[in-house]
Amino acid sequence: MSKTIIRFGVIGCGLMGKEFASAAARWCHLTQVDFAPSIVAVCDANASATQWFQENVPSVEAAYTDYKELLANPNIDAIYCAVPHNLHAQIYIDIIKAGKHLLGEKPFGIDQEANSLIQQAILESPHVIVRCSSEFPFFPGAQQIATWVEENKFGKIIEVEAGFWHSSDLDPTKLINWKRRTATNGEYGCMGDLGMHVLHLPLRFGWKPQSVRALLSKIVPNRPDGNGVMVPCETWDNAILACEVQTESQQFPMLLSTKRIAPGHANTWFIRITGTAFSAEFTTKNPKQVASLPYTPGGIQAWHVADAPYKSAYATITGGIFEFGFSDSILQMWAAFCDELVHNEAIQQPFYCATPEEAGDSHIIFTAALASYRTGQTIPIDWRN
Numbered sequence: 001m002s003k004t005i006i007r008f009g010v011i012g013c014g015l016m017g018k019e020f021a022s023a024a025a026r027w028c029h030l031t032q033v034d035f036a037p038s039i040v041a042v043c044d045a046n047a048s049a050t051q052w053f054q055e056n057v058p059s060v061e062a063a064y065t066d067y068k069e070l071l072a073n074p075n076i077d078a079i080y081c082a083v084p085h086n087l088h089a090q091i092y093i094d095i096i097k098a099g100k101h102l103l104g105e106k107p108f109g110i111d112q113e114a115n116s117l118i119q120q121a122i123l124e125s126p127h128v129i130v131r132c133s134s135e136f137p138f139f140p141g142a143q144q145i146a147t148w149v150e151e152n153k154f155g156k157i158i159e160v161e162a163g164f165w166h167s168s169d170l171d172p173t174k175l176i177n178w179k180r181r182t183a184t185n186g187e188y189g190c191m192g193d194l195g196m197h198v199l200h201l202p203l204r205f206g207w208k209p210q211s212v213r214a215l216l217s218k219i220v221p222n223r224p225d226g227n228g229v230m231v232p233c234e235t236w237d238n239a240i241l242a243c244e245v246q247t248e249s250q251q252f253p254m255l256l257s258t259k260r261i262a263p264g265h266a267n268t269w270f271i272r273i274t275g276t277a278f279s280a281e282f283t284t285k286n287p288k289q290v291a292s293l294p295y296t297p298g299g300i301q302a303w304h305v306a307d308a309p310y311k312s313a314y315a316t317i318t319g320g321i322f323e324f325g326f327s328d329s330i331l332q333m334w335a336a337f338c339d340e341l342v343h344n345e346a347i348q349q350p351f352y353c354a355t356p357e358e359a360g361d362s363h364i365i366f367t368a369a370l371a372s373y374r375t376g377q378t379i380p381i382d383w384r385n
């Protein structure tokens with residue numbers, strides 16, 4: 001199949017920049033796509049970070065330390081931007097104004113004001129396609145849950161719980177980095193870092209909280225800086241958000257949690273929905289399994305745990321009995337983004353990447369959560385504004 005080549009620039013050649021390069025390098029994994037990304041230029045403020053790309057990605061023609069030079073390159077159609085949160089607003093806005101499509105990393109601005117500036121730039125450039133990175137909903141088990149929600153299987157929803165839990169920060173000897181500093185990561189702390197992952201599916205399902213009560217915790221107050229000095233670890237480690245959701249037909253509690261310090265959880269993303277007719281759960285702890293509990297009045301209440309087949313949004317060479325993993329979800333997310341760039345709304349499967357509106361909604365929730373923790377009150381959210 002001949003493919004439309006999308007010429008990408010990468011701004012921010014750290015952890016996530018390399019994940020994109022790796023996904024682009026195994027594009028042949030996807031069997032039925034008529035498009036492919038080609039990373040032609042890279043930029044990082046730290047010149048040594050671009051070196052990995054020059055050594056490992058043969059399509060790279062140019063490397064920059066100033067992203068404005070990369071944006072001036074007319075051979076670039078689209079940008080992946082993965083930089084610290086304090087740089088999102090300025091760089092995303094410049095990308096959009098340069099007329100390049102953008103897959104930007106969450107949280108899409110360090111705070112709500114930064115996010116509003118990005119939203120404004122998007123409004124002023126409607127021809128540019130902008131999406132927010134969020135890969136976990138592309139796990140087949142998560143896709144199965146989305147299908148069950150679409151099919152309205154749950155009856156009256158009893159409650160929803162979704163979370164993203166890490167454990168590496170339990171180690172007090174782990175060095176400080178930009179993600180532990182308010183100036184670079186933001187006041188949201190763990191919510192800004194992990195929250196969009198948790199909210200992507202609930203927001204896609206239309207489950208916007210009408211109110212939020214937040215409990216935020218700082219567990220490790222200081223960390224080594226790598227030069228023998230202990231420095232303040234400023235950001236929230238863990239956040240628990242008790243939300244009340246009201247839709248046209250449902251009202252239920254939704255508990256959202258983002259934790260950097262959850263002993264035993266390396267990288268656990270999960271969603272659990274219980275309902276009077278059906279309940280379901282998917283967690284990346286058991287990435288191959290999806291659990292469901294159908295219920296008819298008076299009947300048995302038994303969880304069914306099935307191995308979810310490797311049945312991804314975009315078809316791949318992998319057989320249905322094999323396991324799906326993190327890098328597969330990244331590849332699927334990239335397929336969805338590239339599909340939109342080439343086919344606009346006519347993408348080949350229904351699950352599109354997180355939108356800037358969804359990222360904006362996450363900022364409304366995190367800002368309310370900060371206010372809730374500050375005041376000790378439940379904060380109502382008026383979505384009409």
Ligand SMILES: NC(=O)c1ccc[n+]([C@@H]2O[C@H](COP(=O)([O-])OP(=O)(O)OC[C@H]3O[C@@H](n4cnc5c(N)ncnc54)[C@H](O)[C@@H]3O)[C@@H](O)[C@H]2O)c1
Pocket residue numbers: 011012013014015016017043044045046049065067081082083084085087105106107133134135193
């Ligand atoms: N989707 C996910 O699963 C996921 C996972 C981790 C991080 N992230 C997000 O990705 C983004 C980057 O995180 P990371 O873990 O890759 O961080 P990182 O620290 O590994 O990489 C960030 C890179 O940006 C570079 N940089 C800093 N200032 C720059 C500038 N002015 N111009 C160009 N480059 C600059 C740094 O030198 C560094 O190489 C953040 O928004 C983060 O929230 C997403």
